[in-house]
Amino acid sequence: MPTAAITGANRGIGLEFARQYLADGWRVHAGARRPEAADGLAELASDALVVHELDVRDRARIAALAAALDGEPVDLLINNAGVWRGGLELHGRFSDELWLEEFEVHVFGAMAMCQALAANLAAGGGGTAVNISSGNGCFGWTDKSPDYPYNSTKAALNMLARGLSVDLAGDGVVVANLSPGFVATDMTGHASGLTPRESVSGMRKVIAGLDMGKTGAMWRYDGGAMPW
Ligand SMILES: NC(=O)c1ccc[n+]([C@@H]2O[C@H](COP(=O)([O-])OP(=O)(O)OC[C@H]3O[C@@H](n4cnc5c(N)ncnc54)[C@H](OP(=O)(O)O)[C@@H]3O)[C@@H](O)[C@H]2O)c1
Structure with a gap:
C-alpha cells in the first residue's frame, strides 16, 4: 500500500488529495492544525487514514510527525x-508579521517537512516530494497581481525544489513544484470554475508521471510546464 503525507489536509486542495489517494488505496497521513475540527477528514475516516495535529510553523509538531512515521516509507x-x-497582501497594506507568517508556512515549513521526512522518502527506493506552489511565484506568469507576501514566498518555495532535487537525488527522491490552477476553495472564495476534484486529478496524473528526468522543475495541474 503506497503512503502519502499531506500538510493542510483538512480542507480545500489538501483534503481533496487525501480523498483521492484514499479512494485509490493509499495510506494517508493527513496534517491538520486542529484535528478535532477537521470535519472533512472525519468523513473520510478509515484504517488507511491517520490524522496528525500539524501546524507547519511548529517544529515540535513536525518532529512529532517524523517520530510517529519513524521507519515507515x-x-x-x-x-x-x-x-x-x-x-492585506497589497502595497502599503501588508505587515512584516503577515510576510513572516507566509515565509514560515510556505518556505520554512515546507523545507522542515522535507528534511523531517527525507529518510522516509528515501526508504523503499525513493519517493516524491511536491510543493503546491503558484503561478504567482513565477516571473513568467502573466497574471501580475502584486500580492507581495504571497508571491515572494511562493517564489522562494519554488527555489527550494531546485536545491532539494540536487540534495535528494542520491536517495532517488524526486522533487517538484506544482501549480494547481485557480481553484474553487476557501482561499479563492470559491470563485472559480475549476474544482478541487479536477485540479487534484490533474496533479495526481502529473505526480504519477514524475521521474528523475523531471526533478527540480515546476508543472501545471494539466501537465504543462510552468515558466518560472
Ligand atoms: N486555490 C487556488 O486557486 C490556489 C492557487 C494556487 C496555489 N494554491 C495553493 O494551494 C494550497 C492549498 O490551497 P487551498 O486553495 O486549498 O487553500 P485553503 O482552502 O485556504 O486551505 C489552506 C490549508 O492550509 C492550511 N494551513 C494554513 N496555515 C497552516 C499552517 N501554519 N500549518 C498547517 N496548515 C496550514 C489550512 O489549515 P486551517 O484550516 O487550519 O487554516 C488549510 O488546510 C496552498 O499552498 C495555496 O497557496 C491555491
Missing part, C-alpha cells in the same frame, strides 16, 4: 499548507 510528501490574505 513515505512514497509521496505533499507540502500543501498555504496562506493568502487577499487585500
Whole structure:
C-alpha cells in the first residue's frame, strides 16, 4: 500500500488529495492544525487514514510527525499548507508579521517537512516530494497581481525544489513544484470554475508521471510546464 503525507489536509486542495489517494488505496497521513475540527477528514475516516495535529510553523509538531512515521516509507510528501490574505497582501497594506507568517508556512515549513521526512522518502527506493506552489511565484506568469507576501514566498518555495532535487537525488527522491490552477476553495472564495476534484486529478496524473528526468522543475495541474 503506497503512503502519502499531506500538510493542510483538512480542507480545500489538501483534503481533496487525501480523498483521492484514499479512494485509490493509499495510506494517508493527513496534517491538520486542529484535528478535532477537521470535519472533512472525519468523513473520510478509515484504517488507511491517520490524522496528525500539524501546524507547519511548529517544529515540535513536525518532529512529532517524523517520530510517529519513524521507519515507515513515505512514497509521496505533499507540502500543501498555504496562506493568502487577499487585500492585506497589497502595497502599503501588508505587515512584516503577515510576510513572516507566509515565509514560515510556505518556505520554512515546507523545507522542515522535507528534511523531517527525507529518510522516509528515501526508504523503499525513493519517493516524491511536491510543493503546491503558484503561478504567482513565477516571473513568467502573466497574471501580475502584486500580492507581495504571497508571491515572494511562493517564489522562494519554488527555489527550494531546485536545491532539494540536487540534495535528494542520491536517495532517488524526486522533487517538484506544482501549480494547481485557480481553484474553487476557501482561499479563492470559491470563485472559480475549476474544482478541487479536477485540479487534484490533474496533479495526481502529473505526480504519477514524475521521474528523475523531471526533478527540480515546476508543472501545471494539466501537465504543462510552468515558466518560472
Ligand atoms: N486555490 C487556488 O486557486 C490556489 C492557487 C494556487 C496555489 N494554491 C495553493 O494551494 C494550497 C492549498 O490551497 P487551498 O486553495 O486549498 O487553500 P485553503 O482552502 O485556504 O486551505 C489552506 C490549508 O492550509 C492550511 N494551513 C494554513 N496555515 C497552516 C499552517 N501554519 N500549518 C498547517 N496548515 C496550514 C489550512 O489549515 P486551517 O484550516 O487550519 O487554516 C488549510 O488546510 C496552498 O499552498 C495555496 O497557496 C491555491
